[in-house]
Amino acid sequence: MFRQCLLCYLSGLLPVMANGQTHRSDTITDRTHQLREVTITESRRQHVVTSTAPLHILDRQQMLSLGVTDVADALHRIPGVTLRDYGGAGGMKTVSVRGFGAKHTGVSYDGVMLSDCQSGEIDLSRYSLENVDHLSLVIGDNDDIFIPARNASTPALLNIQTIGLPSDDTRPHLVAQMKTGSFGYVSPFLRYEQSLGSRFAISAIGEYTYAENDYPYELQNGYQIVKDRRTNSRMNSGHGELNFVWNTSPGSRLSGKVYYYDNDRQLPGQVRYYTNLSKETIHDQNFFGQLLYQTRHQGGWSLRWHAKFNWNASIYQDPLTPRNYNDAGYWQREAYTSAAILYVPTSEWAFDYSADYSFNNLTGSAGRTINSRPYRHSVLQSATAKYRSGRLTALARLLYSLYLNDTKDGNSAQNMRRLSPSLSLSYKLLDDYDLYIRASYKNIFRSPTFNESYYFHYGSTDLEPESTDQYNLGVTWSSEADDNCSFTVTADGYYNQVKDMIVAVPYNMFIWTCINVGKVRVLGTNLNAHATYRLGANHQLLFSGNYTYQQTEDRTTTESPYYGNQIAYMPKHSGSIALGWENAWVSLSLHGSGISSRWANNQHFEGTDMDGYWDTGLTAYHTFRWGTQQLEARFDLKNLFDAQYEIVRFYPMPGRSWQVSLKYQL
Numbered sequence: 001m002f003r004q005c006l007l008c009y010l011s012g013l014l015p016v017m018a019n020g021q022t023h024r025s026d027t028i029t030d031r032t033h034q035l036r037e038v039t040i041t042e043s044r045r046q047h048v049v050t051s052t053a054p055l056h057i058l059d060r061q062q063m064l065s066l067g068v069t070d071v072a073d074a075l076h077r078i079p080g081v082t083l084r085d086y087g088g089a090g091g092m093k094t095v096s097v098r099g100f101g102a103k104h105t106g107v108s109y110d111g112v113m114l115s116d117c118q119s120g121e122i123d124l125s126r127y128s129l130e131n132v133d134h135l136s137l138v139i140g141d142n143d144d145i146f147i148p149a150r151n152a153s154t155p156a157l158l159n160i161q162t163i164g165l166p167s168d169d170t171r172p173h174l175v176a177q178m179k180t181g182s183f184g185y186v187s188p189f190l191r192y193e194q195s196l197g198s199r200f201a202i203s204a205i206g207e208y209t210y211a212e213n214d215y216p217y218e219l220q221n222g223y224q225i226v227k228d229r230r231t232n233s234r235m236n237s238g239h240g241e242l243n244f245v246w247n248t249s250p251g252s253r254l255s256g257k258v259y260y261y262d263n264d265r266q267l268p269g270q271v272r273y274y275t276n277l278s279k280e281t282i283h284d285q286n287f288f289g290q291l292l293y294q295t296r297h298q299g300g301w302s303l304r305w306h307a308k309f310n311w312n313a314s315i316y317q318d319p320l321t322p323r324n325y326n327d328a329g330y331w332q333r334e335a336y337t338s339a340a341i342l343y344v345p346t347s348e349w350a351f352d353y354s355a356d357y358s359f360n361n362l363t364g365s366a367g368r369t370i371n372s373r374p375y376r377h378s379v380l381q382s383a384t385a386k387y388r389s390g391r392l393t394a395l396a397r398l399l400y401s402l403y404l405n406d407t408k409d410g411n412s413a414q415n416m417r418r419l420s421p422s423l424s425l426s427y428k429l430l431d432d433y434d435l436y437i438r439a440s441y442k443n444i445f446r447s448p449t450f451n452e453s454y455y456f457h458y459g460s461t462d463l464e465p466e467s468t469d470q471y472n473l474g475v476t477w478s479s480e481a482d483d484n485c486s487f488t489v490t491a492d493g494y495y496n497q498v499k500d501m502i503v504a505v506p507y508n509m510f511i512w513t514c515i516n517v518g519k520v521r522v523l524g525t526n527l528n529a530h531a532t533y534r535l536g537a538n539h540q541l542l543f544s545g546n547y548t549y550q551q552t553e554d555r556t557t558t559e560s561p562y563y564g565n566q567i568a569y570m571p572k573h574s575g576s577i578a579l580g581w582e583n584a585w586v587s588l589s590l591h592g593s594g595i596s597s598r599w600a601n602n603q604h605f606e607g608t609d610m611d612g613y614w615d616t617g618l619t620a621y622h623t624f625r626w627g628t629q630q631l632e633a634r635f636d637l638k639n640l641f642d643a644q645y646e647i648v649r650f651y652p653m654p655g656r657s658w659q660v661s662l663k664y665q666l
Contacts, residue, residue, distance in 0.1 A: 049478045052395050052424035053140030053440045054080075054492050056528070060133055060163075065542050066578040067589035067619030069636055069659065071124045071135070071160070076593040077576050078137050079492075079526035079546035084569065085647040088213035088654060089185055090235030090265055093124045097139060097156035098496055099522035099552035099570055104446055104468060106154035110162055110257060112290050112308055113150045115334055117360040117376065120449035126261050126286065128239065130177060130189045131205050133163045139494075140440040140472060141397055141422050148306055148338035149354040149380035152399055152422075155444055155470050155496075165245040165255075166201030167193060171628075174666040181636075181659035184212030199248075205241040210234075217652035218644045219271060230268055230652070232278040237263035252295035261286040270650035283315040300344040310334040329365035334358060348389040356380040362450045369456050373408035376450075391428035397421070403447045413453040413461045420444050434478040442470050452502055452514045460514045467499045474526075487531040496522035501556075517556055520567060524550035542580035542589075549573060554602055568602050569648070571595035571612065585622070592616040600649040613645035615653075632663040 048055050056078045058068070068074045072093045075081045080098045085091060094102040103120035106113055114122050139156045151157055167173055175191040187210070193203035213233035219226040239261040246254045267280040290308040297303075312332040317324070340354040361375035379402040387394045399420040405413040424440035448463040474492035481487075501518025531543040552570040554562055566572065576593035594614035601608050621634040635658070642656040 047143065048490075049434055049476050049488065050393060050426055050428075050436060051138075051143050051476075052393055052426040052438050053138055053142070054438075054472060054474060054490070054526070055136065055138050055143070057134055057136045062544070063129070063132075063135075064621065065580040065582060065587070065589060066544050067580070067591045067617055067636065068129070069617075069619075069638070070129050071127055071132070073593075074129070074135050075124070075137075075158075077544060077546065077578065079528050079548045079575075080139065080494075080524070080550070081137070082570060082574070082595075083647065085653065086651045087268075087647075088183070088215065088230065088233055088235070089209060089211040090125055090213070090237055090263060091651070094121045095124060095158060097137070098470070098494060098524060099520065099550055099567065100155050100468060100470075100496065100498065103449065104155050104444075104466075104498075106151065106157040108151055108157060108159045109259075110290075111147070111151075111159070111292065112306055112336075113148070115310065115336075115358075115360070116312070116449075117332055117334065118314075118330060118362055118450050120446075120451075126239070126263070126284075127160055128189070128207050130175075130207065131162050131191060131241070133161050135160060140442045140470065141395055141424050143386070143393070143395060145350060145352040145384040145386050145395065145397075146302065146304060146340055146342045147352075147354065148340060149356040149382040149399060150336075150338065150358070152354075152382050152384075152397060153380055153401065153420075153444060154446075155442065155468055162241075162243075163191075163193075163203075165193060165203055165243060166195040166247075168195075170195050170197065172666070175663065177661060177663040179659060179661040182657035183215045183654065184210065185659065186210050199246060201245045203241075203243045205243075206238070207240070208238040210236055213268075213654075215654040215657065217271070217655065219652070228271070230271075232266045232280070233268040235263065235265045237261070237265065249295075251297070252293075254291070254293045256289070256291045258289045259287065268651075271652060272650075277320070279319045281317050283313075285311075285313040287311045302342040302344075304340045304342070306336070306338040308334070308336040310336070327365075328369055330370070331363050332360065334360045348387055350386045350388075352382070352384040352386075354380075354382045354384075360450075362454075370450065370454050371456070372410035372412070372454050374412065374450050374454050375406055375408070377404040378402070379404075391431075393426040395422075395424045397423075399444070401445070401447075405453070407454070411461050413448060413463065416445075416447050416465050418445050418465070418467075434476075436476045438472070438474050438476070440470075440472045444468050448502060448514070458504060458514065463502060463514055464500045464516045466501055466516075469497050469499075471495045484534040485532075487529065490526070490528045492526045494522070494524050494526075496520075496524075497555075519555045520552060521555045522550065522552045524548060524552075538582075538584040540582050542582065543578070545575070545577040547573075547575040562603050565602055565604050566599060568599055571598045573612075586620050587622065589619040590616070591619070608649070610646060610649060613643050615643055615645070616640040628666065630665045632661075632665070634661045634663070635659070636661075 048057055058074050063074060072083055072085060075083055075095055082096045084094045095105055096102045097105050107122040116122060136159045172194045177189040179187040189207045191205045195201040213235060214229050216229045242258040244256050248254055263284045267282055269278045269280060288308060288310040292306055294304040315329045318326040336358040338356040340352060343351045358378045363373050364370045381400045382397055384397040401418050403416040405415055420443045422442035426436055426438040429435045429437055445465040445467045447465045453459045453461050472492055472494045476490045478488040498520040500516040501520055502514050502516060503518040504514050526548050528546045532540055534540045550572060552567040554565045573596035578589060578591035580589040592614055596612040597609055599609055618637040618640055624631045638657045639655055646652055
């Protein structure tokens with residue numbers, strides 16, 4: 001079904017493949033990041049072509065033109081990404097890349113990594129698309145070497161970059177938006193920003209989201225189709241941000257952010273036949289504050305310093321359990337700092353040294369789950385060299401990781417230290433064409449999470465870290481056939497392996513424990529295309545498409561009956577296609593994404609296979625402008641053909657739904 005839909009889309013859309021690019025040579029230190037938005041877009045596009053490792057970028061204009069509705073939807077447009085979505089607005093959404101799993105995928109917010117020391121997974125539903133300038137995913141090492149060491153400590157990194165400051169004038173700028181949609185969805189958003197002189201600017205963001213999420217679904221029970229509605233699914237969340245930028249002197253800048261998120265929601269749980277009884281709730285709160293200071297000196301020296309404090313609370317309640325036995329609360333705290341020094345002695349060479357320190361601890365109200373009050377000191381150091389001359393770009397990095405574990409009570413996990421090398425190359429094959437070939441290797445490891453080490457009847461303090469190796473070989477071709485037609489195509493083949501994979505195995509019926517026995521091998525290929533065809537001054541067609549083939553196999557032991565099985569929730573085929581028509585009247589976007597069938601567990605038990613799906617959407621929008629003001633009206637029709645499917649087993653996704661938004665900008 002998935003492949004038939006994909007071929008149908010391709011046959012209709014391929015004739016318009018073309019993509020507009022304005023080419024601009026980026027510097028070895030990527031200094032173009034602070035220029036105006038149009039220049040940033042041009043530099044990003046060229047950076048995708050020349051990058052030594054796979055790099056995918058979606059900016060605000062692309063997300064609007066191609067009908068992206070939220071962060072999860074944006075990730076469907078990137079090849080190699082597998083998303084776990086528990087359904088509905090506010091349902092937990094985690095991302096994994098190329099079969100590595102969500103715990104191996106880092107997520108940074110304005111350049112500073114987000115962390116969850118308890119589970120190791122970042123819930124992307126917490127971050128609003130309304131304040132995002134662009135999303136970027138780098139698989140391997142980032143060509144921008146002037147980064148914290150922690151940002152290089154994962155096989156893949158998703159960066160959420162918010163709208164920057166300062167603006168070009170001292171007038172107040174205001175964005176007010178209201179969204180409403182199916183199943184009781186309402187979400188107002190407000191952003192205020194202003195430059196208070198030539199050197200200081202501030203912004204404030206507020207967002208509230210409410211949704212009943214009581215959408216209908218169908219459930220197959222043998223030959224019987226059961227129709228029901230989602231219950232106990234209410235979402236009630238809000239988040240706010242305060243930001244400032246202070247240009248302290250020419251070449252120096254201090255910026256800061258204060259972030260707060262609160263979500264008091266019901267948990268519908270897994271769907272069951274004949275009953276939907278559930279009264280579980282969870283209250284999530286997250287606060288963090290971060291600072292960034294950067295300065296540039298004579299002689300090619302630059303300094304960048306980060307500091308962050310993060311606090312996270314999660315309170316779970318289940319009133320249906322006798323004596324509230326399952327109720328639990330957890331509190332995480334993190335103090336983090338990083339310093340990076342960049343030295344650029346010539347136009348060809350650049351060197352970076354980064355050192356990070358963080359302290360994490362976890363406490364819980366339920367002594368039967370995590371009662372040892374664990375904490376961890378982490379020290380990461382990276383040394384990076386980058387060479388760029390003519391056709392060749394080369395990058396080499398060595399990362400040293402040190403984790404010191406301890407507890408207030410009980411036994412602690414073992415301390416861990418590793419050296420992790422990486423190397424990546426990019427070479428321009430032809431002088432007259434933007435045709436590049438790239439190759440990269442990266443070794444990295446993941447320390448066990450606090451859940452894996454300390455959770456009652458589940459964790460083990462004897463765990464070794466997971467070790468990963470990733471190899472990539474790819475090609476990128478960008479071309480402008482004429483002033484009206486251009487395109488960019490990328491293709492990558494990759495091989496990944498995970499050693500000492502942490503898996504949970506049963507000790508008896510009621511007790512499970514984590515051990516290092518797992519091995520996973522991943523073979524795959526990614527294809528990606530972006531195109532634009534200009535029909536006139538105010539008309540153009542846009543195309544974006546990607547396809548991934550991924551064989552993610554259990555290679556633990558040849559004696560196991562499950563040897564060679566595809567890992568749970570990893571589809572072999574996935575892809576997306578979007579076609580946009582921008583015009584002077586009502587711009588339109590038709591888009592779809594889907595995956596092939598997959599399994600809900602690694603053992604492939606009978607009846608645990610999950611059907612593939614294809615989800616199609618339609619977007620219409622228009623912007624009215626008068627003077628310095630504008631009003632954007634947008635309509636989204638999601639799941640156009642009312643496909644019934646699950647991304648996570650027993651968590652049905654919404655069928656056909658709609659969303660309307662009005663955005664005013666001053």
